[in-house]
Amino acid sequence: EPEVTQTPSHQVTQMGQEVILRCVPISNHLYFYWYRQILGQKVEFLVSFYNNEISEKSEIFDDQFSVERPDGSNFTLKIRSTKLEDSAMYFCASSEVPNYGYTFGSGTRLTVV
Amino acid sequence: KQEVTQIPAALSVPEGENLVLNCSFTDSAIYNLQWFRQDPGKGLTSLLLIQSSQREQTSGRLNASLDKSSGRSTLYIAASQPGDSATYLCAVERVMGAQKLVFGQGTRLTINP
Numbered sequence: 082e083p084e085v086t087q088t089p090s091h092q093v094t095q096m097g098q099e100v101i102l103r104c105v106p107i108s109n110h111l112y113f114y115w116y117r118q119i120l121g122q123k124v125e126f127l128v129s130f131y132n133n134e135i136s137e138k139s140e141i142f143d144d145q146f147s148v149e150r151p152d153g154s155n156f157t158l159k160i161r162s163t164k165l166e167d168s169a170m171y172f173c174a175s176s177e178v179p180n181y182g183y184t185f186g187s188g189t190r191l192t193v194v
Numbered sequence: 195k196q197e198v199t200q201i202p203a204a205l206s207v208p209e210g211e212n213l214v215l216n217c218s219f220t221d222s223a224i225y226n227l228q229w230f231r232q233d234p235g236k237g238l239t240s241l242l243l244i245q246s247s248q249r250e251q252t253s254g255r256l257n258a259s260l261d262k263s264s265g266r267s268t269l270y271i272a273a274s275q276p277g278d279s280a281t282y283l284c285a286v287e288r289v290m291g292a293q294k295l296v297f298g299q300g301t302r303l304t305i306n307p
Contacts, residue, residue, distance in 0.1 A: 112293060124238070124283065124297040136293055172237060179293045180225045187237035
């Protein structure tokens, strides 16, 4: 079964540092997403991405966040200057076509200290 | 604004029992509803996807139903096993093209041997 792969599985960073979370979506998928889950809270939508541009973003996704598809296989989420409240599990997801289900990765646990 | 609620927050049952998990949503203008399983500290595994035109979907011992007009979905698990222990999340997708899932807070299920 095709998988969405995320690296690293766990990252610890100091407040104010930049982090890049990486994802390899399923190869024939064209739509990519980032979600996050703060410990004990709901999974929240951050951003959707198609055809090399952002389709939609939430109010959480401010100027500190950016996404990129640097090559044909990777999809990245960059947090420019991390805050303590950015500590969460970040999930990447992809879909072949919109509105027909999503495949999620196993997540990157980000801890900001 | 779409809100998704799952009841109960936690459920503990003996092995072998049939059980029902509930999901309700406030805005019936959805395109689909997806049930996920989340193991502790892990990613989201898709279980079932129900399009808004469908009433139910089945996969093995799992059956999910959707009543869009009343804003409800149920996940029925037959003959529960200890390996079914996990958190179950439901998520709704807004009308076509929105490409954004809104999640419930999950039901933490424990199956006791």
